[in-house]
Amino acid sequence: MISLPEILLYEKAWAITARELISKEPIMPASRDDLYAFFKANDIVYNTVEHPPIFTVADGADIKAALPGAKTKNLFLKDKSGHLFLICAAAESQIGLNRLHQVLGCKRLSFANEDLLLAHLGVTPGSVTLFSLINDDTRNVTLILDAALLRAKQINFHPLKNTATTGISKEHMLRFITALNRVPIAVDFSDFKQPVLQSL
Numbered sequence: 001m002i003s004l005p006e007i008l009l010y011e012k013a014w015a016i017t018a019r020e021l022i023s024k025e026p027i028m029p030a031s032r033d034d035l036y037a038f039f040k041a042n043d044i045v046y047n048t049v050e051h052p053p054i055f056t057v058a059d060g061a062d063i064k065a066a067l068p069g070a071k072t073k074n075l076f077l078k079d080k081s082g083h084l085f086l087i088c089a090a091a092e093s094q095i096g097l098n099r100l101h102q103v104l105g106c107k108r109l110s111f112a113n114e115d116l117l118l119a120h121l122g123v124t125p126g127s128v129t130l131f132s133l134i135n136d137d138t139r140n141v142t143l144i145l146d147a148a149l150l151r152a153k154q155i156n157f158h159p160l161k162n163t164a165t166t167g168i169s170k171e172h173m174l175r176f177i178t179a180l181n182r183v184p185i186a187v188d189f190s191d192f193k194q195p196v197l198q199s200l
Helices: 004-012 018-022 032-041 061-065 097-104 114-121 130-135 147-151 170-179
Strands: 047-050 072-079 084-090 109-111 141-146 154-157 164-169 185-188 196-198
Touching: 032 130, 032 170, 072 114, 072 154, 084 114, 084 130, 084 147, 097 109, 097 185, 114 130, 130 141, 130 170, 141 147, 147 170, 147 185, 154 170, 164 170
Parallel strands: 084 141, 141 185
Antiparallel strands: 047 164, 072 084, 072 109, 154 164, 185 196
């Protein structure tokens, strides 16, 4: 199992991205079109459904019920040392933030503020998503992936805005992560009292 410090060192080694090599201008957050272009370049098949803005897991229950595949909740967190984490979990999973730091080997976790969210993931509250890692050019955000998503055939995330939902297969979700040269930490949240690390 790769440790958190090892993952942070690995991801720092990939800090210069293709977008930085192409242009020395300040990098703006990716648009939905940029995201879809990235999908196309990496042969990632997706399907997007437009809908009114959804801000919480409870919002848009009727919309979500009509979508095939796993629904997700995505949390942007920081620990007391300033390390940043993106948790992508099944909507029904219980995260247990008061215990998760023990599993990850980091300091206690809390929600990161809106300024950090925009600076590192390029999205606003309500639009946090796995796909926002496309904006984390400095590799400052560690991805925590719910093991339940690895058991799903299709997974749904917002495509950088909460006015739509994009579904991709599990295999293509992992292809997206790999294309960004990320190493996710898989955590099994099925035991609410003590989530455990799980190999991918």
